[in-house]
Amino acid sequence: MSTAPVPWIKAALQSPQDLVACTLPQWEHLIHQARRANLLSRVAENLREHGLMPRVPPSPRAHLAAALVMAGAQKEAVEREVALLRTPLAKVDVDLVLLKGAAYLIAGLPAARGRVFSDIDILVPRHKLAVVEGALMLDGWSTTHHNPYDQRYYRQWMHELPPLQHNARRTVLDVHHAILPLTARLKPDSTKLLAASQPIAGEDRLRVLCPTDMVLHSATHLFHNEDLSQGLRDLADLDSLLRHFGQEPSFWDALTHRAVELDLARPLYYGLRYATRVLGTPVPAEARRQADMGRPSRLGIRLMDALYDRALQPVAPGGVGSRTPLSRQALYMRAHWLRMPPLLLAWHLSAKALRREENPRPGAA
């Protein structure tokens, strides 16, 4: 087995039976890489489903078991929140349209298996944003960002409200009205996403994006997000969605057409490129040919390959001072560049730079 980081995770995600031959140092490496990438519970779930847990040595198995306990608790919490969110939204006559992890879970997709959830994301029509926010506040949700600059940043330029947190349950909710910032160069139309969204069978007013849009959102999120530390987890989502929906032959044609319709041909190109490069996602040749219309210049691709191949690696075993953080910083800048016009970007970055961070100090407990 290779010692390069990504092939390890790739084996763990796709052929868990290969892992039982690992030595203890290899397990150590894998557990730490997978934890860093927020994929430990997914690896554990794969091993469990294949009945391989008893063949894992006790020390690494304890970490896998711990990750499964945590993932199970998060899954229950998301299901509970989704059930509870339906009441306030129904009061203002808005359907609950779930995005990302919560959507995968409620739609019963394999992408939800062993997935870590940090918050719940929903999509509402922009003209309903104010009434939805009001209804949620009455239901016990409050804003997490009290700084006036942050409030303006979100409300004037972003595609979501400042994250809300429930006063009693402490869960975090992102209310989106679009899948990209208002200031971004690409302008996917949210009304099209909402119009094509699909109901969850047997549930009233509970919806998820249609398969093509779910994939396009996943690709867009990955390649416009400023925080690439979750990049491999996001890529694993995309991989799982493509493997699942891609079994239906008509899916690929629909996907490339929909990408053009939503102004998302570029993110789809990158999504398919890095899913196949990094995780070996099967994509039919015809679909790749069609996705080529979103291809950037040759130089652009070489630069992006260099950055993403590094940034999508979990952190090197050396830990501190490897090159990965640098490529993540470059991609942080790139994501901002794509999200905002230059002058606004200069303004925003200087506002952030001149501000003190608030972070926990150890030993305060």
Added chain:
Amino acid sequence: MIVADLSYRELEQRLAGPGLRLRTGPLVSLIRSRLPAVVRGISLLYAEYPTDDAGGFADFRVQVDRPRNLRRWLQPQAHFFSDGSVPFKPLPLDQAFPMLEWGLNWCVSSHCHQYLMFHAAVVEKSGRALILPAPPGSGKSTLCAGLVNRGWRLLSDELALIETGSGRVVPLPRPVSLKNASIDVIRVFAPGVAISRPVHDTAKGSVAHMRAPSDSVGRALETARPGWIVIPRYEAGLAAALIPLSRARGLMRMADNAFNYSVHGRGGYQVLAQIIDQCSCYEFGYGDLEEAAAVFNDLAA
């Protein structure tokens, strides 16, 4: 092999190079640091702990070091890294060793969900564990340090790890954290016990660490059945007395001090209820450590 088998120079080289694989109870931490305060702390407080050679499995990989930037020349700081991530803000350089201890606690409490975890000190006598759940400032660590110097075995001064299948306490004996006045109290109470040089002006005031007794380190894999749950409270001048507490209240006090009770859901409640069923619960006020130790020795008799 134990840490004391390495010369100081070898310990320094190992910490600066491949890292020291330090075994505490069921967990192995791979520790790296170039900071003299960390080498000194480990040499003094972890001398009798097993150290594994490369080839084994490390549960956590941590590093305490100066950052590689200009800041190292100006008000030098220590950073704590866990697997390349930085969970805390940096601290002044002289707090590097306490930072390692807090960082290792953080590693356990944020990852080891195979256990039900409580913020509690735990000591053991004749196979029964005395669990002392309490928020900081209640005199829990002082009482724990006192008891382990009067015949009790140290399981942990900070983290009660409960095996969810058996409901037994898994030891994690590490140096006992002492704060402010407690440092001198223990110096007087147990003269000769190794205590690290106090570090001042931390988030918890002055902090020093007491070496865990050899017997506790040697028996670090022996789990114990919960026997008593006691909520301690130190108050100057108070006569030591145990006041019985209902099991329901004992359960609530444990839940208040849980790290991951909600993560375990219903299963967590069942394990906790099973523990409470086999424990006697008390509140305990004390003003003098010697008196306190006598009360607990009677309790265990």
